[in-house]
Amino acid sequence: xxxxxxxxxxxxxxxxxxxxxxxxxxxxxxxxxxxxxxxxxxxxxxxxxxxxxxxxxxxxxxxxxxxxxxxxxxxxxxxxxxxxxxxxxxxxxxxxxxxxxxxxxxxxxxxxxxxxxxxxxxxxxxxxxxxxxxxxxxxxxxxxxxxxxxxxxxxxxxxxxxxxxxxxxxxxxxxxxxxxxxxxxxxxxxxxxxxxxxxxxxxxxxxxxxxx
Amino acid sequence: xxxxxxxxxxxxxxxxxxxxxxxxxxxxxxxxxxxxxxxxxxxxxxxxxxxxxxxxxxxxxxxxxxxxxxxxxxxxxxxxxxxxxxxxxxxxxxxxxxxxxxxxxxxxxxxxxxxxxxxxxxxxxxxxxxxxxxxxxxxxxxxxxxxxxxxxxxxxxxxxxxxxxxxxxxxxxxxxxxxxxxxxxxxxxxxxxxxxxxxxxxxxxxxxxxxxxxxx
Numbered sequence: 237x238x239x240x241x242x243x244x245x246x247x248x249x250x251x252x253x254x255x256x257x258x259x260x261x262x263x264x265x266x267x268x269x270x271x272x273x274x275x276x277x278x279x280x281x282x283x284x285x286x287x288x289x290x291x292x293x294x295x296x297x298x299x300x301x302x303x304x305x306x307x308x309x310x311x312x313x314x315x316x317x318x319x320x321x322x323x324x325x326x327x328x329x330x331x332x333x334x335x336x337x338x339x340x341x342x343x344x345x346x347x348x349x350x351x352x353x354x355x356x357x358x359x360x361x362x363x364x365x366x367x368x369x370x371x372x373x374x375x376x377x378x379x380x381x382x383x384x385x386x387x388x389x390x391x392x393x394x395x396x397x398x399x400x401x402x403x404x405x406x407x408x409x410x411x412x413x414x415x416x417x418x419x420x421x422x423x424x425x426x427x428x429x430x431x432x433x434x435x436x437x438x439x440x441x442x443x444x445x446x447x448x
Numbered sequence: 449x450x451x452x453x454x455x456x457x458x459x460x461x462x463x464x465x466x467x468x469x470x471x472x473x474x475x476x477x478x479x480x481x482x483x484x485x486x487x488x489x490x491x492x493x494x495x496x497x498x499x500x501x502x503x504x505x506x507x508x509x510x511x512x513x514x515x516x517x518x519x520x521x522x523x524x525x526x527x528x529x530x531x532x533x534x535x536x537x538x539x540x541x542x543x544x545x546x547x548x549x550x551x552x553x554x555x556x557x558x559x560x561x562x563x564x565x566x567x568x569x570x571x572x573x574x575x576x577x578x579x580x581x582x583x584x585x586x587x588x589x590x591x592x593x594x595x596x597x598x599x600x601x602x603x604x605x606x607x608x609x610x611x612x613x614x615x616x617x618x619x620x621x622x623x624x625x626x627x628x629x630x631x632x633x634x635x636x637x638x639x640x641x642x643x644x645x646x647x648x649x650x651x652x653x654x655x656x657x658x659x660x661x662x663x664x
Binding site: 295296298299301302303304305307308311312388389390391402414416418420422423426427430431434 | 607
């Protein structure tokens with residue numbers, strides 16, 4: 237059976253890691269949303285060099301492991317563990333978010349853009365006021381999925397001494413000489429974040445399917 | 449930065465040896481996951497009472513855990529309950545567990561995408577449920593599943609890099625050994641490794657895309 241004293245006696249340490257996992261995921265979510273939106277707009281902007289830049293970013297980043305990106309910042313540029321981790325997560329997730337947002341934007345009928353442009357709005361205004369607000373509805377469920385991935389991927393901080401749950405679990409297991417129980421509790425901490433998120437995303441997907 | 453030194457023939461061979469391990473582990477894992485995920489997906493699709501619910505809970509739990517945690521756990525925690533696996537087997541076991549959960553969902557939604565009328569038509573023309581599944585549903589669903597399965601294989605190739613935490617001698621692991629020699633090697637080696645992953649995964653993603661277009 238599980239030894240619950242491991243959880244109770246080391247609760248503060250677990251909590252410390254849990255906090256970092258949440259904070260790193262949130263920071264990376266906000267940052268990758270901003271970067272991802274910018275790249276999505278690059279990919280559909282009526283200007284070839286920008287399209288090209290956006291495509292290269294998305295294709296390159298999506299096809300290499302997150303670990304390589306994190307190592308680049310950690311070993312290559314000597315960022316601290318948590319910063320290298322959060323930066324790597326942001327750059328990696330932005331590529332996936334950009335694709336989700338692009339798909340959302342493309343799902344808005346072309347006539348909307350044409351109508352807005354012919355009524356005198358600039359391209360930037362049309363994007364901001366007409367297209368993006370409509371696209372966001374379709375984009376929310378895939379963004380939720382990306383956030384779940386982000387929380388799971390944040391465990392990579394543990395590889396670069398990033399002070400997250402995985403890192404603190406390592407501290408606990410080297411203190412208690414127990415691995416099995418320590419990491420079962422870590423799993424429960426992760427599930428406490430990811431399960432509610434997946435249920436939320438599932439609910440939104442259903443609602444969206446109904447509204448269409 | 450010392451590109452020439454970092455990319456000496458010896459280093460490149462060593463990196464490619466690592467990449468071969470990455471490909472091998474990913475390939476074995478995807479085959480096993482396809483079999484296990486296939487069985488799980490079909491059982492969930494068939495909605496057998498109790499079995500389907502138990503599998504649903506298992507699949508959701510595994511899918512919602514970080515793969516890194518699963519790999520770590522398989523190698524470092526299981527020995528405490530008497531299951532000791534070699535590094536290679538631990539990596540394959542962990543990746544297979546995680547990917548089976550992912551693939552079972554792909555397979556289940558592939559099966560669900562086949563119109564109900566097909567089942568009704570097959571059943572009413574006298575086929576049993578298993579025959580319907582075998583001859584009518586699976587062949588059509590399999591074709592639709594190929595592109596997402598290729599995408600999943602790309603994820604797997606990338607995710608295999610996480611096995612560095614149990615010292616699987618894969619591409620990432622060998623890269624670390626090479627750049628540990630000299631600071632000037634770090635950035636060139638990381639770029640080279642990224643490029644290797646990129647070339648293989650990008651080619652795979654082009655194949656997946658072509659298959660998708662062909663079907664549409």
